[in-house]
Amino acid sequence: QSVLTQPPSVSAAPGQRVTISCSGSTSNLGNSYVCWYQQLPGTAPKLLIFDNDKRPSGIPDRFSGSKSGTSATLGITGLQTGDEADYYCATWDSSLNPGGVVFGGGTKLTVL
Amino acid sequence: QVQLQESGPGLVKPSETLSLTCTVSGGSISTYYCNWIRQPAGKGLEWIGRIYSSGSTNYNPSLKSRVTMSLDTSKNQFSLRLRSVTAADTAVYYCATGVAAPEFDSWGQGTLVTVPS
Numbered sequence: 271q272s273v274l275t276q277p278p279s280v281s282a283a284p285g286q287r288v289t290i291s292c293s294g295s296t297s298n299l300g301n302s303y304v305c306w307y308q309q310l311p312g313t314a315p316k317l318l319i320f321d322n323d324k325r326p327s328g329i330p331d332r333f334s335g336s337k338s339g340t341s342a343t344l345g346i347t348g349l350q351t352g353d354e355a356d357y358y359c360a361t362w363d364s365s366l367n368p369g370g371v372v373f374g375g376g377t378k379l380t381v382l
Numbered sequence: 383q384v385q386l387q388e389s390g391p392g393l394v395k396p397s398e399t400l401s402l403t404c405t406v407s408g409g410s411i412s413t414y415y416c417n418w419i420r421q422p423a424g425k426g427l428e429w430i431g432r433i434y435s436s437g438s439t440n441y442n443p444s445l446k447s448r449v450t451m452s453l454d455t456s457k458n459q460f461s462l463r464l465r466s467v468t469a470a471d472t473a474v475y476y477c478a479t480g481v482a483a484p485e486f487d488s489w490g491q492g493t494l495v496t497v498p499s
Binding site (some may be wrong): 302304307313314315317319323358360366368371376 | 413426427428431432444479483485486487491492
């Protein structure tokens with residue numbers, strides 16, 4: 271069972287908008303930045319969002335991130351079939367002595 | 383971003399030690415946190431730990447008793463050793479770098495390590 275809770279799956283039609291939630295606690299999301307990763311089938315994860323809401327160079331602005339308290343959200347607009355992937359949130363957890371990275375369980379996005 | 387490539391045996395016998403190396407090109411490992419992350423087939427990501435150029439390490443508490451990470455700045459490589467492996471350690475192992483956790487902006491392609499049961 272993951273420290274960060276994500277829905278196992280979400281789905282939406284092409285062109286639509288979808289959000290993926292990530293829920294944690296005060297020892298992790300409540301006190302640390304969140305990152306989001308996209309993992310296309312058979313490939314390594316790719317950084318989508320860092321520092322809660324920043325996009326690395328080359329990531330389209332269709333992807334957005336936000337955080338409030340102990341929860342974070344990834345938003346994807348203008349869905350494309352190429353967005354079908356697993357999405358993971360990650361943060362630092364200070365309850366791990368002396369602290370460490372924790373991931374959500376992952377959310378499978380299906381573009382119908 | 384830098385380029386990373388994992389290398390090491392794809393098959394490790396139970397109770398033996400898993401050893402992997404990550405070779406970094408396009409940048410110096412001295413400026414990054416160097417991480418290992420694994421993913422069992424069909425499952426999520428698990429952070430194993432990290433090492434910095436100073437030699438300081440952080441390990442996942444669930445694996446800490448079996449893990450050792452090291453780095454060789456002269457070869458721009460960092461390594462993972464996981465002792466006393468079991469079938470539960472079968473996974474794709476990724477190396478990844480970043481300037482701060484949990485930001486991993488460069489990843490290797492991953493290498494599958496199998497521990498037969």
